Amino acid sequence: MAEYVIKAEKLTKKFGDFTATNAISFEVGKGEIFGFLGANGAGKTTAMRMLCGLSKPTSGKATIAGFDIYKQTEQIKKNIGYMSQKFSLYEDLTILENIHFFGGIYGLNNQQLKSKSKQLLHDLDLEKEAKKLVSGIPLGWKQKLAFSVAVLHNPAVVFLDEPTGGVDPVTRRQFWDMIYEVAHHGMTVFVTTHYMDEAEYCNRISIMVDGKIEALNTPSNLKHQFNVPSMDQVFYQLARGAKRIE
């Protein structure tokens, strides 16, 4: 059986009498690209925060890279990468300063920092821009840089929260090329998106509705199961019945 990097069992989070995440269970394998979908308010962010060790579950169990999300949150933080559209880089630091800052936080030593940042700037073709402030570079570059920084320490899992909003279709695909690349080398990718074509790029997808995982399978099996031609329609069939509107 495949090696599981993420294991969640009946993971639940309640805020007062509101159950944001309701007993979700799933496993994600090593090197798998796992799409975590759901309508606004379905409970995705709450689930993701628990998996990252940022929020304690009300009940249920989960491990990330073998570490327990109740007791070993510090080890988890060292073994994951995280990128969201809302926050990823410091705008008033340069590209190079951002790389050094995040690399330092993730515990890379000076020598590693030097070689890693050189490699990264080369791969992204940003060598000439290294001393530019992040605030002045195009969104597409920011996203690629943010992703590269999030995986700089070669974590077991990288969590991507709507990583590709607002960029053009070519840049979006270049971003996914980077995702494929790290997954190919064994990193597990956990990604949320509102783009249903991106859902197709995932190995498996879960769809959350009102705090529960209502479907979990490969994109082609899901389309087969719901007897529809596109992921868009799978999503629509599941999520249109959602009761929760916050």
Added chain:
Amino acid sequence: MDVVSAHNLTKIYGKDKVTAVNGVSFTVSKGEIFGLIGPDGAGKTSIFRMLTTLLLPENGTATVGGLDIQRDYKQIRKQIGYMPGRFSLYTDLTVEENLNFFATVFGTTVKENYDLIKDIYIQIEPFKKRKAGKLSGGMKQKLALCCALIHKPDVLFLDEPTTGVDPVSRKEFWEMLKRLKTQGITILVSTPYMDEAVLCDRIALMQKGTILSINTPQAIINKLPDRLFAVKAGNMYDLLRTLQRNTNISGSYSFGEYVHVVLSPSGISPEDVQSYLQQQGLTEIEWKKATVTVEDCFIKLLRE
């Protein structure tokens, strides 16, 4: 009749002279849904802000409802509805209070134009006593649309109304727009989602302040000269890498569960590409003609 007409519209910002909109011209007819399609930085918001008389252009002219955006700004403001990309209602007023406020500012009442917003408003009415800041994304969007409509505008400007919204709410939103269109309202809408382009009557594909192409979605699709194929293989990662290594292939990129392969009109034959893939050791190859989408056309334009 052209309800909106822009001629050589140009916007330049700051002391660094950043050109956000570079000589853009287009017209929108009465009752049309016209889409500005493009990523962040394409200039969509700047165009909307000039047309809604909130920003002055550095160059060029435009009219809205036959009125000049510089000279007649006061009249224009009465005749248009504008929903900015960032939520801009009063978060500490309730749903009901916001709606009443906007009606009063425009010298009307909610009752007078209730017919126009009824379909949308009944969906948020159960929460009318709730503060706007406490609404979910989808509900905020519906309230903002109601507030933009309450004075019965002739033209509606919607700046990225569906960004960050889940596919179900997006679909509902576009259904609302179609209903408004039947009431004779002209709608200008911007979006970064390529799949929404086909829901517009006409679209302008934008990048870095310029219009790359402007037409009906179908005409843009029909104009693509290349042959387009959808391909699958056992290992999709290898498939994409292998295709991209072959310089006779004009383009190859992921497209949903397939990879789209672009072959120029007189270039390499599809049979040759298929045997190339087999030679390179790819298995379980599925090859078919692809249905061209606006996204394919946009990718082509970006690569030119």
